[in-house]
Amino acid sequence: MSPIAQAIPTQPAIARRAVFPFTAIVGQEEMKLALLLNVIDPKIGGVMIMGDRGTGKSTTIRALADLLPEIEVVADDPFNSHPSDPELMSDVVRDRASRGETLPLMQRKVQMIDLPLGATEDRVCGTIDIEKALSEGVKAFEPGLLAKANRGILYVDEVNLLDDHLVDVLLDSAASGWNTVEREGISIRHPARFVLVGSGNPEEGELRPQLLDRFGMHAEIRTVKEPALRVKIVEERSGFDQNPKTYLEQHETEQQALQQKLIDAQNLLPSVNLDYEMRVQISQVCSELDVDGLRGDIVTNRAAKAIAALEGRTEVTLDDISRVITLCLRHRLRKDPLESIDSGYKVQKVFSSVFGVEMPTEG
Structure with a gap:
């Protein structure tokens, strides 16, 4: 049984940065299909996108995150915990739910977390404050990027330049759905169920085969050669840049239709x-x-x-x-x-x- 949940109104909408709509992206069908399939079934294991510079990799991934419907989360939890699915709850929320506590809920946009190339393991996984743990007897945990990415998308640009050890950590979390941090005999874990998307330029080096194999899918994208198609891509981008609000309104119906299609597909799977x-x-x-x-x-x-x-x-x-x-x-x-x-x-x-x-x- 799910705990009694007290719904609280969504926070007042803060003016968000306009994002190029997913349905307006021209070409790159292989990349778009791979991303949509991973949203429908995150257990596919993520996508590695390899291709030339300036082919819209980052734009497409941001557009996908913006397209996805809002999710219901426990409002005062840093891990985007699901209010009723134990597999997507932090241990603290699960304890509260088992005690029958009323959980405050809110709607939140699906998070897309960018992992910077210079990120340390502490920044990615989170840190335990040993001093506080020893002096106050509490597990003081500072969540990292994996915590923010739970139930969202974790995007690593130029993943082929990332330290192999960090790639291993990301892939382990993506596969198990959990992130565990251990230090000085203290262990903390939290859910980390996300769609892992890596991108890179093959000219800058390939991933090791052992790591490449861990990505569910591998999409290759190339610079569009056909002049008419290149002109269309440029025109679409110019139209968006000149007046984002009008451009988004023109694609609102298509965006909503695709969003509903994804929800239906998740239910049908x-x-x-x-x-x-x-x-x-x-x-x-x-x-x-x-x-x-x-x-x-x-x-x-x-x-x-x-x-x-x-x-x-x-x-x-x-x-x-x-x-x-x-x-x-x-x-x-x-x-x-x-x-x-x-x-x-x-x-x-x-x-x-x-x-x-x-x-x-x-x-």
């Missing part, structure tokens, strides 16, 4: 079925590509169900698998330095062979 034979074929593709471990199989299954839910269906189709399998597997292939074949092409080739379909033509 538990009912989506993936045929056993298709699951066997997905695993066969992973096996033939010599993918290490079973993460590739699990993520592809989850992503295929998420895309079916996004389109309002309860049965996964062959086309669903075709659209997500490259995103889920391309970064898990063993790389031969002498091989020039694109990893996405290799995934599609094996997929076509196993599922008995024609190779999709390059569009």
